[in-house]
Amino acid sequence: MALPDDHRGLYQAFLDLAADNEALLPWLARLPAQLATGLDKKRHGDLSAWEKAVKKLPALPEARQVALDADTVSVEMALDESQRRQCFNLLKKLAPWRKGPFNLGGIEIDTEWRSDWKWQRVAPHLSDLRYRKVLDVGGGSGYHAWRMAGAGAAFVLVIDPSPRFYWQFQAVRHFVGDADGHRTHFLPVGIEDVPENLGFFDTVFSMGVLYHRASPFEHLNQLKAALAPGGELVLETLVVEGDEQTVFVPGERYAAMPNVYFLPSSKALCHWLTRCGFENVRVVDEAPTTLSEQRSTEWMTYQSLADFLDPEDPTRTIEGYPAPRRAIVVANKPGN
Numbered sequence: 001m002a003l004p005d006d007h008r009g010l011y012q013a014f015l016d017l018a019a020d021n022e023a024l025l026p027w028l029a030r031l032p033a034q035l036a037t038g039l040d041k042k043r044h045g046d047l048s049a050w051e052k053a054v055k056k057l058p059a060l061p062e063a064r065q066v067a068l069d070a071d072t073v074s075v076e077m078a079l080d081e082s083q084r085r086q087c088f089n090l091l092k093k094l095a096p097w098r099k100g101p102f103n104l105g106g107i108e109i110d111t112e113w114r115s116d117w118k119w120q121r122v123a124p125h126l127s128d129l130r131y132r133k134v135l136d137v138g139g140g141s142g143y144h145a146w147r148m149a150g151a152g153a154a155f156v157l158v159i160d161p162s163p164r165f166y167w168q169f170q171a172v173r174h175f176v177g178d179a180d181g182h183r184t185h186f187l188p189v190g191i192e193d194v195p196e197n198l199g200f201f202d203t204v205f206s207m208g209v210l211y212h213r214a215s216p217f218e219h220l221n222q223l224k225a226a227l228a229p230g231g232e233l234v235l236e237t238l239v240v241e242g243d244e245q246t247v248f249v250p251g252e253r254y255a256a257m258p259n260v261y262f263l264p265s266s267k268a269l270c271h272w273l274t275r276c277g278f279e280n281v282r283v284v285d286e287a288p289t290t291l292s293e294q295r296s297t298e299w300m301t302y303q304s305l306a307d308f309l310d311p312e313d314p315t316r317t318i319e320g321y322p323a324p325r326r327a328i329v330v331a332n333k334p335g336n
């Protein structure tokens with residue numbers, strides 16, 4: 001199957017990495033089919049409109065100042081008023097923008113989530129990302145991936161099955177240009193599409209994904225299989241308060257979200273990771289999600305956390321469950 005031109009950068013990155021590490025070859029062979037399936041227009045009625053919006057973004061001035069290591073991922077460049085208006089309107093077509101913030105040519109994208117706050121909680125606890133090959137599972141629009149590249153990672157791959165996030169990532173890529181040395185990539189697939197026992201990545205992030213998985217142990221084992229021996233897992237998920245044996249499974253919806261399954265306590269999560277064979281398992285952060293971290297904005301005009309909490313008691317969701325609380329756990333796959 002031929003590769004569309006747009007994916008040449010991703011394909012080249014895989015080729016370069018596979019030259020040093022044959023483990024990547026089976027995945028490389030599957031890329032064309034995975035891209036074709038992930039971006040199949042039948043997956044979402046708006047997919048053509050998102051693609052068109054990104055392709056219509058105007059050619060931008062070469063001179064730009066790109067900050068990937070700042071709370072707002074930003075690209076400063078001189079745009080005239082008509083270019084800025086055109087970009088603004090096209091970027092708006094990709095809304096809702098959930099993960100950010102970004103500033104693209106002076107256009108402030110104030111996203112639903114202050115994803116920079118999550119990064120601030122995570123970053124101090126990471127092994128130095130310089131020279132590392134990194135996988136961000138369920139990486140959304142790619143905001144955290146740009147931060148990972150900003151922290152010096154050699155190769156960052158976001159996998160996320162959402163085609164909207166894929167096109168948001170490509171829109172940001174248009175502004176970033178090659179300022180990241182093309183170290184940051186996005187593949188529109190889920191964790192289940194990563195070849196088994198890859199043993200390749202130095203750091204694997206899974207943030208905001210575990211509670212959406214009906215089989216949490218399967219997810220943890222998939223993350224472990226993607227890691228190189230000695231590699232680092234960074235796991236962020238919804239938790240409840242309790243001991244090593246506490247786990248909460250909500251009904252059909254949790255804070256209005258469907259497909260929420262297992263919410264362990266952070267102690268139970270550590271126990272699970274140890275049972276899966278991870279070492280050096282530690283909770284590095286745990287805190288309730290605040291209404292200033294997740295809220296409706298001009299770029300995400302739908303309901304947000306405030307609408308999903310009990311108006312009389314913000315420590316409860318509208319379903320009467322404990323309000324969202326998140327933990328970050330770091331662990332290692334045993335070395336050779």
Ligand SMILES: Nc1ncnc2c1ncn2[C@@H]1O[C@H](C[S@+](CC[C@H]([NH3+])C(=O)[O-])CC(=O)[O-])[C@@H](O)[C@H]1O
Pocket residue numbers: 099113115118137138139140141159160161162165189190191192206207208209212
């Ligand atoms: N099978 C799957 N495989 C991989 N990703 C999936 C799968 N199913 C859904 N997703 C993706 O997992 C992401 C979960 S959001 C976390 C974003 C970011 N990480 C954050 O920490 O802000 C949740 C949140 O809002 O916290 C979505 O982008 C889904 O498309």
